[in-house]
Amino acid sequence: MKRLRIAAACGLMGAALAAGGCMSVDPIRYETVGRIDGATPALAALIAPDAPIEKLAEGFRWSEGPVWIRDGAYLLLSDVPGNKMYRWSEEDGLSVFLDPSGYDGQDPAAFREPGSNGLIPGPGNTILMADHGNRAVARLDLATKTKTFLATRFEGKRFNSPNDLVRASNGAIYFTDPPYGLEGLNESPLKEQAWNGVYRLDPDGRVALVERGLSFPNGVILSPDERTLYVSNSDPARAVVMAFPRREDGSLGEGRVFADMTDLAQSGMPGLPDGMAIDRNGNLFATGPGGVHVFTPEGQRLGRIDTGTAIANCAFGEDGRTLFLASNNYLARIRMRTIGLGY
16 A cells, blocks of 8 residues: 655744654545546536545455445455455555455365455444355354355355345345356356346345346445335446336336446446445446446436546445545545435
């Protein structure tokens, strides 16, 4: 991690020494990257046009799943191909939190990306994780680092490699299951499901298939009123974010295209629709070709946060006005004028 520490100069040195010495001021200044694309009043209401994008840590193979842990004021994130979970805080910097974070078996060659992927807050002192390598949805106790598998199969067949997840207020967990964890993807001999689905895991442990029509479902998030489930599709031939109406029983209605980024994907901009974050007012921060795209609840695109690399995921943290960015091989953040949902 590249950090530049600077100390404040002391005036009236003699008086300061006589009073017991000079008070040291030691802020951390980080390298900045990228830019904000889109100079409109609507975007400026959410992000200052000159807001710096700070690079906090680097050296990951593919960073994913940032989640802010309020009790302790630190961030956890996955390095999916590296099979590690990392911890970052302003005070301590970067360290390994869990190794391995996913698959710990004897045949790693069968897995393209063996580590944990999406991470979200769980009940109590836990997080919920899309355990790519173990092909499961799991709960991790943050104190003991004990992992409990919540779901590994649907109708007796192993999941592909759960990728991202979101938890509704009633405890139901929606998660996506593309084949990205498997070597060979759809052609992997380990693939048991006939589709790449979106599932709902109910608090009683039952699993329901709620959507099977997307080629590579990836990021998933709920609107503030929980009436809409957004699902991104990481397919350059159909790079879209879908919006599905969520019924009272937790099932989904017919989806509609909320945002279509196929042209951007085919233009060569880095990245595909992937993880998402949402603010209190329902503005969607959706990763895609060229960075994090900002959409109103009605689907109007306001602009984007461009780090210069593909961004896999993003999450609000700190006081709710910081957006953390899992940006390829590094972790970044940007201060916002809006507040994330849940803060």
